[in-house]
Amino acid sequence: MQAVKAVKQNYKPTPEILALLEEFRRMVNECIQIGLAGNITSMKSLSQKAYHQLEKHPIPTYYRLTAISKATGILRNYKQTLKKHPMAKKPYASKLMLTDCYAFKVEEGKLRLPLKAREYAFIPLNSHVLRSIQGYTVRSVCLTACTLSIAFSKETAQIEPTELIGIDRNLDNITVAFSNSETKRFDLSKATEIKAKYREVKSHFKRNDVRIRKRIFGKYGRKQRNRVNQMLHCVSKRIVERAKAERLGIVMENIKGIQKLYRKGNGQGTQYRSKLNGWSFYELQRQIEYKAKWEGILVILVSAHKTSSVCAVCGSEIAECTERKVYCPRCLRAMDRDVNAALNIRQRGMRFVPNGFACEAVRGNPELVILRADANKLTHHSKS
Numbered sequence: 001m002q003a004v005k006a007v008k009q010n011y012k013p014t015p016e017i018l019a020l021l022e023e024f025r026r027m028v029n030e031c032i033q034i035g036l037a038g039n040i041t042s043m044k045s046l047s048q049k050a051y052h053q054l055e056k057h058p059i060p061t062y063y064r065l066t067a068i069s070k071a072t073g074i075l076r077n078y079k080q081t082l083k084k085h086p087m088a089k090k091p092y093a094s095k096l097m098l099t100d101c102y103a104f105k106v107e108e109g110k111l112r113l114p115l116k117a118r119e120y121a122f123i124p125l126n127s128h129v130l131r132s133i134q135g136y137t138v139r140s141v142c143l144t145a146c147t148l149s150i151a152f153s154k155e156t157a158q159i160e161p162t163e164l165i166g167i168d169r170n171l172d173n174i175t176v177a178f179s180n181s182e183t184k185r186f187d188l189s190k191a192t193e194i195k196a197k198y199r200e201v202k203s204h205f206k207r208n209d210v211r212i213r214k215r216i217f218g219k220y221g222r223k224q225r226n227r228v229n230q231m232l233h234c235v236s237k238r239i240v241e242r243a244k245a246e247r248l249g250i251v252m253e254n255i256k257g258i259q260k261l262y263r264k265g266n267g268q269g270t271q272y273r274s275k276l277n278g279w280s281f282y283e284l285q286r287q288i289e290y291k292a293k294w295e296g297i298l299v300i301l302v303s304a305h306k307t308s309s310v311c312a313v314c315g316s317e318i319a320e321c322t323e324r325k326v327y328c329p330r331c332l333r334a335m336d337r338d339v340n341a342a343l344n345i346r347q348r349g350m351r352f353v354p355n356g357f358a359c360e361a362v363r364g365n366p367e368l369v370i371l372r373a374d375a376n377k378l379t380h381h382s383k384s
Helices: 015-038 043-050 052-056 062-084 127-133 189-203 210-246 258-262 270-277 281-295 337-352
Strands: 002-010 098-100 105-107 110-116 119-124 137-143 147-155 163-169 173-177 183-187 248-254 299-303 319-322 325-328 333-336
Touching: 002 127, 002 281, 015 043, 015 052, 015 062, 015 098, 015 110, 015 119, 043 052, 043 062, 052 062, 062 098, 110 137, 127 147, 163 210, 163 281, 163 337, 173 210, 173 337, 183 337, 189 210, 189 270, 210 248, 210 281, 248 281, 248 337, 258 270, 281 299, 299 337, 325 337, 333 337
Parallel strands: 163 248, 248 299
Antiparallel strands: 002 147, 098 137, 105 110, 110 119, 137 147, 163 173, 173 183, 319 325, 325 333
């Protein structure tokens, strides 16, 4: 399978590059207008309508298809947004941008971009970018007014896992169950504090000017994301490194759409909804997925239904007893709520493994033997 990564750096644009980015932005907006007028959201249909109309733009034809592709993605997102918000504003690309998959080239430590026929712009690449892309296939480059991102790929073979780990994502921590007896918790309370701090700072900004407020909010939003994402990268890196070293598959909950629970009008306080809507649950999932795919590690997404409300040992309903603790009336024991959920997630992932692991898929009846899941029991004598 093909795994893709990207590396990013800042750069200082020249007037020629800024003019190229502006022209590309105009091409994208023209494609968006054509797509809105014809209710088009497919790449092929938009190409047939818009390709020849982009001839008037004085930049190489290489950029037409990438502009059409960019506009297609924007139109599809807009169509999805209309389902939830029928009065949503029509899309418009306001920031300088450029995407290229065909004409760019990396040579002598520089990125070469065509401006016109036999006329090029060169951007020096730093040592980190050059080390990252060395030996890999460079796929595309994306530029903004001050940053560039280079995507590169490689072919990887998926590793057959010898075990699975379950990951339970929470607002203040990440709990990982490596086995029934080994669990690890990663503290993310600092990330929650950072988000609360930036929310408070932005709440005190009262300037009645939409443009200035948008710019200030954007600045603080970037600072917050940079700090929080760095913490998430540290956690995801450690999880994937352990999975690679021990040939472990990774199981996570599919909690897409969970923010519907924290909408306005659900009877929750503003501070509570703000805190939960700022939860970076998908960013951690995205980081783990692409890092695991790069190493050939299996990633499984399972249903989140009742992972926190049933016992991981016997499967019976459990009750909340104290802060982050649950009690199972059948097992007669209390356990950590997050650890119990991580174990449930890990056990649910067993059914997606072609050759199950011995003694892992059965819960509540130790005498029952299921072929494939409990294969080792057939070749080992049980203790009397």
